[in-house]
Amino acid sequence: MNEKSIVQYAEVEQPFGSEPPLVHCPICGEAPLKENEIVPCKHLSFIFVGEVCEFEYKSDQFKEKISQINEDEISLDTLKGLLEKVGFGNEMLAIDITHGGMACGPVWFTDVYGFDYKTLGSS
Numbered sequence: 001m002n003e004k005s006i007v008q009y010a011e012v013e014q015p016f017g018s019e020p021p022l023v024h025c026p027i028c029g030e031a032p033l034k035e036n037e038i039v040p041c042k043h044l045s046f047i048f049v050g051e052v053c054e055f056e057y058k059s060d061q062f063k064e065k066i067s068q069i070n071e072d073e074i075s076l077d078t079l080k081g082l083l084e085k086v087g088f089g090n091e092m093l094a095i096d097i098t099h100g101g102m103a104c105g106p107v108w109f110t111d112v113y114g115f116d117y118k119t120l121g122s123s
Contacts, residue, residue: 025115027120044057045062046113048113050112066086069085091117
């Protein structure tokens with residue numbers, strides 16, 4: 001395995017009790033979530049919600065790449081390997097953000113945002 005075949009995977013854990021994260025695209029600076037509505041930029045490939053182990057958003061290109069994968073088998077633990085298995089390499093930046101707060105006790109959530117640097121050359 002060479003470094004070009006390895007997905008860039010950044011794990012961020014916010015301090016307990018912090019406001020939920022406001023993620024922005026590292027390429028264009030746009031926020032993919034605005035007032036709890038998904039407004040994707042052209043660089044956003046996916047949003048994976050760890051609490052339910054489902055993709056909340058998938059770009060058309062991402063849907064095509066993972067079309068042969070059984071999505072019921074995808075979890076936070078298997079996501080990085082899945083991205084590499086379907087052919088993503090270092091052009092994919094997956095930002096894994098864990099944040100927590102109080103409900104009926106402490107709760108933690110992890111969401112993963114995938115940004116595709118191959119979209120830089122597209123118009």
